[in-house]
Structure formats: structure tokens, C-alpha cells
Amino acid sequence: MTDKVLVTGGAGYIGSHACKALRDAGFIPVTYDNLCTGWRDAVKFGPFEQGDLMDRARLDEVFAIHKPVAVMHFAALSQVGEAMREPGKYWRGNVSASLNLIEATLAAGVGNFVFSSTCATYGDHDGVVLDEMTAQAPLNAYGASKRAIEDMLKDFGAADGLRSVIFRYFNVAGADPDGEVGEFHQPETHLIPLILDAIDGKRDALTIHGTDYPTQDGTCIRDYVHVMDLVDAHVLGLRHLLAGNVPRGAQDVFCLGTGNGFSVREVIDNSRHVTNRPIPMVEGPRRGGDAVKLVSGSGKAMSVLGWDPVRSTLPQMIGDAWRWHQHGGYER
Numbered sequence: 001m002t003d004k005v006l007v008t009g010g011a012g013y014i015g016s017h018a019c020k021a022l023r024d025a026g027f028i029p030v031t032y033d034n035l036c037t038g039w040r041d042a043v044k045f046g047p048f049e050q051g052d053l054m055d056r057a058r059l060d061e062v063f064a065i066h067k068p069v070a071v072m073h074f075a076a077l078s079q080v081g082e083a084m085r086e087p088g089k090y091w092r093g094n095v096s097a098s099l100n101l102i103e104a105t106l107a108a109g110v111g112n113f114v115f116s117s118t119c120a121t122y123g124d125h126d127g128v129v130l131d132e133m134t135a136q137a138p139l140n141a142y143g144a145s146k147r148a149i150e151d152m153l154k155d156f157g158a159a160d161g162l163r164s165v166i167f168r169y170f171n172v173a174g175a176d177p178d179g180e181v182g183e184f185h186q187p188e189t190h191l192i193p194l195i196l197d198a199i200d201g202k203r204d205a206l207t208i209h210g211t212d213y214p215t216q217d218g219t220c221i222r223d224y225v226h227v228m229d230l231v232d233a234h235v236l237g238l239r240h241l242l243a244g245n246v247p248r249g250a251q252d253v254f255c256l257g258t259g260n261g262f263s264v265r266e267v268i269d270n271s272r273h274v275t276n277r278p279i280p281m282v283e284g285p286r287r288g289g290d291a292v293k294l295v296s297g298s299g300k301a302m303s304v305l306g307w308d309p310v311r312s313t314l315p316q317m318i319g320d321a322w323r324w325h326q327h328g329g330y331e332r
Ligand SMILES: NC(=O)c1ccc[n+]([C@@H]2O[C@H](COP(=O)([O-])OP(=O)(O)OC[C@H]3O[C@@H](n4cnc5c(N)ncnc54)[C@H](O)[C@@H]3O)[C@@H](O)[C@H]2O)c1
Pocket: 008, 009, 010, 011, 012, 013, 014, 015, 032, 033, 034, 035, 036, 037, 038, 039, 051, 052, 053, 054, 073, 074, 075, 076, 077, 078, 093, 097, 116, 117, 118, 119, 169, 170, 171, 172, 173, 185
């Protein structure tokens, strides 16, 4: 019988790509999503169960119907600006909701859990390459909520034996090269899709958030990873759990980035080159909650999981995003 995996947030950007990778790897991805930021049309690779993480009865029902071997938990609120303005929404929507999911997972007798965390849990470390051992000191309620969920997984591991793989993503970009799914956030807050919006006139101009940072060109530095590489790591992480490589009750943490940092201006220059189009832009003030530089030390995912992020070059990520941007999209 083919193993099912419960994918929370499977109708969203990263979750929908994960469902495709899981299907291609021989699993059945069951999407659990309330569609608050996701899209029904993005659920293409397995069954869809509409529901909210806060709805324990619905979660219990879905676990009973599908009997998954593992949970992949992507569902979250993830806009840093909103988290700065409305922290309660993030503590409730991320932390309380994840508590509900973890308790439902354990009640259903499922012992394997893969969690989407973020380099936003680190805060500002001033030029340090961030790896699994780096201290976490989040700058905003979004990062704080993700760190709290990591802590929760540790406590439930100790108490109930839950095994988890925690992935701390750096900046995810690009789209499925086949064009079946892609990035479609409404509103969009991420740099690359906003650059593409400015290129094709969907917005007047890109605003560069801060040009006075202590970097080579004054703009923030991030480590960009192709969404297809990122979801490959999830399949490897799932197999790592199912093979019993993570002891009962333990967590295995992996950073997912390439170790290469690019400034906002470098991303803009690459986008101009890839699309061969001018980019209207203006320079604005810093955005609250932004760290100067977030670059990953991803050696552990490569050595332990055999992860090889071959697609994570700026030209490929921007090129795949640009193709999706021109031909893809979802409707409510
Ligand atoms: N995009 C990035 O660069 C990035 C970087 C680091 C970490 N992450 C993490 O990756 C995960 C996925 O991010 P994304 O960019 O695909 O976001 P997304 O908004 O596209 O997807 C999130 C999905 O979760 C669903 N959801 C949210 N709250 C829910 C709830 N209470 N009940 C049921 N469904 C709910 C939404 O409808 C949506 O389909 C998130 O956990 C995010 O924090 C993303």
C-alpha cells in the first residue's frame, strides 16, 4: 500500500511543490489547508481535505480517514511586517494551531513530523554564517512563533516520543519548472515576485527597503534556495525519519540554504539580466524586523541527507519564477 503523508499548507507556495515531490517519490500527499493564503487549484497531486489547524475534530477525522505515516507541517502565517503589527495573530495562528496539530498527530499514533522553520528564528548575527548550532534570537513575532514551535516539538519528543525533522529555510524562490505550481501570494511581500511585478507593470516600481545597511552595496543580504531543491530536502528528511535514523523522541535540525549570500541589488541586477527588461525602482527606508545578513551553513543537510541544491542559482530561480509569473497563477 502506498504511504500517505499529511501535508498541512499543501495549497500554499512551498506545500504545493512538496506535494508534487512527494507524489513523484511514491507517496500520496494529503493536503490539509483552510485556504487562508492558499489556493484550491494548487492542490493537484493528491487528495484535498479543507480544514483549519484550530479545528481539532476535523483534524482527528482526517487522521482517521487517511492514516498517514507522517506529517509535513507547512501551514503558517509568514509575513514579517504583519507579525510586527499583529503579534497575537502569529502566536495564535502559528503556535496555538501547531500545538493543536501536534496533539492530534500524537493522538492518531503518528510518530514522524517534519516542520517548516525559518532562519528568521536567528535574528541578527552580524555577518556570521548561520548553522544548526547558532543561537536563536528572533527579531519579530513570526520568528519567535517558529522558535516556540521548535521548542514544543522538543517537549513532545521528550514526553511522547515524537520524532521530528526541523528544516530552517533561508529565502525560498523559484517555481516548478513544469509550470504546474508556483508562487502566488496575495498580497505578495517577497523580493523576487515583487521585482517581476515591477517588470511587467503589475506595480509601479520596486521599493528597495533600506540602502544604508553595513553591506557592500548598502542593501540586505539573503541566501536564496530554489523551491524544488527545498522540497527535495523534505523527501530526504521524510525518508530519514521513516528509516528510523532519528531516535525516538529526538529532533534533527537542518538549515536549508546554499551558503551563498546575495544583496537586494544583486538580485535586481540578475533579474534585469534574466528577463532582459528594465526594472522601475525607488529607494525607501529600512523595513522593520529585517536582519542585515542571513546566510546558511548547509553542510549538514548535504552530508547527512545527501541533499544537493543544484537548481539554486539566481538565474535559474529567477528564470523559473519569471516563466510562472508570465503564464501561471490561480483564481479564487
Ligand atoms: N516562503 C519563504 O521564503 C519561507 C521561508 C522560511 C520559512 N517558510 C515557511 O514555509 C511554510 C510555507 O510557506 P509558504 O511561503 O508556502 O506560505 P503560503 O502562505 O503560501 O502557504 C501556507 C499555507 O498554509 C495554509 N494555512 C495557514 N494557516 C492555516 C491554518 N490555521 N489551518 C490550515 N491551513 C492554514 C494557507 O492557506 C496556505 O495554503 C511556512 O511555514 C513558512 O513560515 C517560508
